[in-house]
Amino acid sequence: MSNGVLLQRLPDDAVAHPLPGTRPIDPDDWLRVDEAYAAQMALRDSLLDDRPHLVRDVLPDGRAAAREALALVVDHLSRRSDFEVTQDTVRRPDGRRVSLNDDNPLGTIGRLVQEDLCILAPSPEGHRLVGAVLCFPSAWTLAQKMGRTLDALHGPVPDYQGDVARRVQRLFDGVRPDRPLVRHNLLHHDSDALFNPRLEFSQTPRGPGDSRFKRVERQVILRLPETGLVGFSIHTYLVAAAGG
Structure with a gap:
């Protein structure tokens, strides 16, 4: 059923707090x-091979930031002992080599790391989603959200509008390149499907009493220093509700 995408237990720091938290x-x-790296990456590879139009996209004003984001990811991995980085390829911890000579930098990011990555650009109405690799959506679809502002992206989220929305926008306005921010989001699911897209407002709300799995998203907000756009990465932890 899970094919290795589940963790035995959540990391100690995977503690969710109310927004913005x-x-x-x-x-x-x-x-x-x-521990789920190999299984999750196999799923990501499959999605990027078979359904790329569903899991990655970039608008023209996000392309430079997408290239910058890939360069930051590769630089980060080059300092790790579990990845082998050369000029043209990266060897992942599961042994697979990923080419860096690709004209789809967000897709390349999706083949290197477990994190999904969204890129948001400032606008008079607030930060807009201008690019993403999103292999593991939790009840939302990339095509429906592209180009939307933070407020519109969070339209279905209870209690987001008003003060919470303003505080989140201030975080995106003020985050510094040398000081990324992290938060954890706890979700309850009745399926272990990591690729879980749904159209806005179509999902059935679920709570702890009727879910079989806990899904915790480790969300990191970081400033891309060259373009000044904001990256929002999502590392998804999935555990059985009884063991989390």
């Missing part, structure tokens, strides 16, 4: 590799 982290703790 962020704290600073060391930049070296941006990307993580956990």
Whole structure:
């Protein structure tokens, strides 16, 4: 059923707090590799091979930031002992080599790390989603959200509008390149499907009493120093509700 995408238990720091619920982290703790890496990466490879139009997209004003984001990911991985980085390829911890000579930098990111990555650009109405690799959506679809502002992206989220929305926007306005921020989001699911897209407002709300799995998203907000756009990465932990 799970094919290895589940963790036995959640990391100790995977504690969810109400929005915005962020704290600073060391930049070296941006990307993580956990026990589900091989299984999750096999799923990501399959999605990027078979359904790329569903899991990655970029608008023209996000292309430079997408290239910058890939360069930051590769630089981060080059300092890790579990990846082998050369000029043209990266060898992943599961042994697969990924080419860096690709004209789809967000797709390449999706083949390197467990994290999904959204890119948001400032606008008079607030930060807009201008690019993403989103292999593991939790009840939303990339095509429906592209180009939307933070407020519109969170339209179905209870209690987001008003003060919470303003506080989140201030975080995106003020995050510094050398000081990324992290938060954890707890979701309850009745399926272990990591690729779980749904159209906005179509999902059936579920709570702890009727779910079989806990899904915790480790969300990191970081400033891309060259373009000034914001990256929002999502590392998905999935555990059986009884064992989390």
